[in-house]
Amino acid sequence: QVQLVESGGGLVQAGGSLRLSCAASGSIFRLNTMGWYRQAPGKQREWVASITNIGSTNYADSVKGRFTISRDSAKNTVFLQMNSLKPEDTAVYYCKAWMVSSYWGQGTQVTVSS
Numbered sequence: 794q795v796q797l798v799e800s801g802g803g804l805v806q807a808g809g810s811l812r813l814s815c816a817a818s819g820s821i822f823r824l825n826t827m828g829w830y831r832q833a834p835g836k837q838r839e840w841v842a843s844i845t846n847i848g849s850t851n852y853a854d855s856v857k858g859r860f861t862i863s864r865d866s867a868k869n870t871v872f873l874q875m876n877s878l879k880p881e882d883t884a885v886y887y888c889k890a891w892m893v894s895s896y897w898g899q900g901t902q903v904t905v906s907s
């Protein structure tokens with residue numbers, strides 16, 4: 794069993810910053826890519842960013858240049874530094890991890906006020 798626990802969400806004004814964390818625990822074996830997704834009210838869940846086990850990163854165009862994904866492989870933790878936040882970044886942010894199977898966290902709410 795694998796558990797992913799996100800933290801760091803909250804309410805911030807437009808232009809502000811937040812840092813999300815996601816820690817994986819349990820039966821972890823060959824943790825590969827970790828990533829972040831988000832789901833705004835009434836919309837489908839969308840991919841935000843991902844990082845491989847060797848540190849290669851990719852970003853959705855909507856967050857490129859504002860968000861930075863990183864990981865601490867020793868602690869099985871992935872981070873998402875979010876700067877220059879916009880109201881359209883408001884969503885529940887989910888962590889995902891890929892091993893033999895993939896796993897989701899429970900989500901953390903990010904609200905950006907205008």
